[in-house]
Amino acid sequence: MIYFKDVSKHYDTQTALRKVTFFVEKGEMAFITGPSGSGKSTLLKLIYLAEKPDEGNITVSDWEVNKIRESHIPALRRSIGVIFQDFMLLDNRNVFENVALALRIRGVDEKEVKPKVFEALKIVNLRHKSDCYPCALSGGEQQRVSIARAIVSEPIIILADEPTGNVDPDTSAGIIRTFKDINARGATILIATHNRELFRNTAKRVLKLDFGNLVGEEIG
Amino acid sequence: MGLSYSFKLAARSIWHEKWINLLSVMTIMAGLLITSVTILAVYNMDAATRKLPEKFSIMAYLSDNLPHQQVENLIDTVEKENIVDKVRYIPKDQALKDLKSTLKDTAYVLDGLGENPLPDAIEVKLKNSAMGPDTVQKFAQRLQAISGVAEVEYGERFLSSIYSLRTGMQAIGIVFIMLLSLGTVFVCYSTVKILFYRKRKEIETYKLLGATKSFIRAPFIIEGAVIGLAAGFLGLIGVLSLYYFVILQLRLTFPLFKILIFPVNMSFILPTAGFVLGIIGAVIAIGRIKY
Numbered sequence: 001m002i003y004f005k006d007v008s009k010h011y012d013t014q015t016a017l018r019k020v021t022f023f024v025e026k027g028e029m030a031f032i033t034g035p036s037g038s039g040k041s042t043l044l045k046l047i048y049l050a051e052k053p054d055e056g057n058i059t060v061s062d063w064e065v066n067k068i069r070e071s072h073i074p075a076l077r078r079s080i081g082v083i084f085q086d087f088m089l090l091d092n093r094n095v096f097e098n099v100a101l102a103l104r105i106r107g108v109d110e111k112e113v114k115p116k117v118f119e120a121l122k123i124v125n126l127r128h129k130s131d132c133y134p135c136a137l138s139g140g141e142q143q144r145v146s147i148a149r150a151i152v153s154e155p156i157i158i159l160a161d162e163p164t165g166n167v168d169p170d171t172s173a174g175i176i177r178t179f180k181d182i183n184a185r186g187a188t189i190l191i192a193t194h195n196r197e198l199f200r201n202t203a204k205r206v207l208k209l210d211f212g213n214l215v216g217e218e219i220g
Numbered sequence: 221m222g223l224s225y226s227f228k229l230a231a232r233s234i235w236h237e238k239w240i241n242l243l244s245v246m247t248i249m250a251g252l253l254i255t256s257v258t259i260l261a262v263y264n265m266d267a268a269t270r271k272l273p274e275k276f277s278i279m280a281y282l283s284d285n286l287p288h289q290q291v292e293n294l295i296d297t298v299e300k301e302n303i304v305d306k307v308r309y310i311p312k313d314q315a316l317k318d319l320k321s322t323l324k325d326t327a328y329v330l331d332g333l334g335e336n337p338l339p340d341a342i343e344v345k346l347k348n349s350a351m352g353p354d355t356v357q358k359f360a361q362r363l364q365a366i367s368g369v370a371e372v373e374y375g376e377r378f379l380s381s382i383y384s385l386r387t388g389m390q391a392i393g394i395v396f397i398m399l400l401s402l403g404t405v406f407v408c409y410s411t412v413k414i415l416f417y418r419k420r421k422e423i424e425t426y427k428l429l430g431a432t433k434s435f436i437r438a439p440f441i442i443e444g445a446v447i448g449l450a451a452g453f454l455g456l457i458g459v460l461s462l463y464y465f466v467i468l469q470l471r472l473t474f475p476l477f478k479i480l481i482f483p484v485n486m487s488f489i490l491p492t493a494g495f496v497l498g499i500i501g502a503v504i505a506i507g508r509i510k511y
Contacts, residue, residue: 048428049511050428070510070511073511074427074430074431074432074433074511075430076430077427077428077429077430078429078430079430080430082428082429084428088424088425088428089425090421090422090425092236092422101425101426101429102429104225105426105429105430105431105435106430110224110225149429
């Protein structure tokens with residue numbers, strides 16, 4: 001489903017990733033861990049093509065990311081649900097509209113939008129905040145809106161960049177349970193986190209990054 | 221993507237950015253209004269010169285005592301010319317009678333004349349398509365060369381002045397229309413560019429969520445089209461007001477303004493022009509979307 005082969009990425013003089021090779025199978029849920037600046041976010045950005053690799057090959061689903069035509073990038077991105085580290089919520093839209101955007105971009109029939117959005121908001125326990133604007137929400141709530149937006153379209157791949165960075169331990173555990181449920185329905189999930197508590201006892205594969213190098217893997 | 225969602229986004233943006241949009245509409249409206257006045261001037265000048273052939277004629281004065289047969293041959297020769305519409309023979313007696321009726325109360329000045337001093341003449345009317353100063357001049361030269369024609373007379377200066385004015389007005393009109401069209405495109409471009417810049421975070425989110433280029437572009441293009449269309453309608457209201465309240469009032473005082481007409485087509489052209497120019501401006505402003 002996601003295959004990295006000798007992938008390197010440099011920013012000016014700094015190396016974000018160096019010859020990284022790994023494979024995430026279809027339907028697998030895996031974690032990427034490492035300290036801040038180890039290249040976790042860059043790795044995720046390479047998957048949804050917010051960044052392009054300098055070396056190596058990346059395959060996501062049926063797309064060879066290195067060779068993908070620009071016109072196919074939106075389709076690749078629509079097959080992925082991303083939980084961004086900075087949420088990327090639209091300040092001038094309420095929670096409902098923010099989540100619904102993912103469906104509207106996918107051309108989902110307007111009649112289906114409302115039930116799907118409310119279902120996603122129910123999963124992240126924000127059904128009651130659908131009319132609120134992001135500025136009226138706490139960091140954790142904004143993060144959950146971002147999760148709802150990522151899962152609402154039931155994508156085949158979900159990428160999460162520090163999805164529990166702003167939430168308390170209970171909510172954090174709830175979010176991981178949500179990911180497990182979605183994973184159980186067949187979605188491939190890759191979560192970048194520096195929080196070791198998140199993958200402890202999950203029995204999922206954990207890829208370790210350090211200064212851009214993939215230094216090993218373990219079972220959480 | 222539902223187009224209705226794009227319309228919804230455009231409507232929201234038009235409302236949220238109402239002041240900058242209103243300013244753009246007013247600026248474009250002013251441009252279209254000036255363009256319309258120019259078009260109106262060129263149109264009326266053109267219409268006036270198109271009516272010219274009805275009044276315009278060339279007089280060919282004939283030599284004295286030409287035999288009747290030669291006069292008929294001469295008329296035949298002139299009638300065969302492609303550019304000639306009508307030829308009328310005016311015998312000297314008829315010319316004198318016409319002159320007396322023109323002079324009315326002062327016709328007695330002709331009583332002292334023993335013999336009729338006026339020559340026989342032919343009056344030539346030309347076809348509309350031939351009414352250029354060069355064509356008329358060449359025809360006059362051919363007419364002059366015909367045996368039996370003593371002198372040819374036509375309003376050479378008047379004709380060339382009218383045509384110079386018409387050509388000049390057309391040229392000025394074209395330049396004005398082009399400049400103001402560019403201005404309109406530029407205003408739409410600037411408006412959409414500013415909106416595009418202000419919404420760059422939103423657009424970036426759209427792109428990362430997998431929005432197609434048309435999904436991103438559509439609301440901006442709709443917005444540009446609405447701004448242009450609104451300006452076009454307001455421009456039309458402006459030019460109609462100018463025509464009905466100013467020119468119709470001026471007609472009462474200055475009869476010259478009676479010849480001014482308002483082309484009906486303008487009612488369609490102005491909003492359409494605003495609409496199209498608005499879209500062009502928006503398309504240029506958005507430019508190429510890169511992922």
